[in-house]
Amino acid sequence: VIPNRYKITWTGESNTAWENPCNWLPVQVPTTSDNIIIATATNYPVIADGILAEAKSLVMETDTRLTIDYGGSLAIDGASGIGADIDGRLINNGTFSVDNTGGYGILLASRSADIVSRGDVHIGQNGPIGDAGIRLQGQGNFTINDNGSGTTDLDTTLLIDNTNSH
Helix, strand or coil: CCCHHHEEEECCCCCCECCCHHHEECCCCCCCCCEEEECCCCCCCEECCCCEEEECEEEECCCCEEEECCCCEEEEECCCCCCEEECCEEEECCEEEEECECCCCEEECCCCCEEEECCEEEECCECCCCCCCEEEECCCEEEECCCCCCCEEECCCEEEECCCCC
8 A cells, every 4th residue: 555645646637748747646746756656537648758757656557558758768766566567558669667676577467458668678676586577467468679679678587477478
């Protein structure tokens, strides 16, 4: 359970700009000390060129979307549990990194969980010894460098458990 004072939820009230505090509840842009939730909304977040987004952890609810544009970046660092628990669609054309978490770096555990990366991905040291940096479970998909020129750097293990991956 995440204490409310460290939890920020995407509302998309104004537009798709990650850096607009009016798109978050409470009204502020997430920082490295915040656990963020991407909830169902009319407008989904876009991390645009030149935006360096940060958070302690990320939860994407079912059927949500997060886009990292070319030149944008999202760094997840220091979560006490799972770094990025994705049950929506993450489209990465920029840089996406997850490091220093207490559990899996990334967990895709449902049919609607999907990461498409044409950009750079870095998965650092996450979880206790024996935990995977990325766990694909169920029917989630992780498409790496889909017609892009990005790199994927794993400093840890990839666990595939009954998953479609390519």
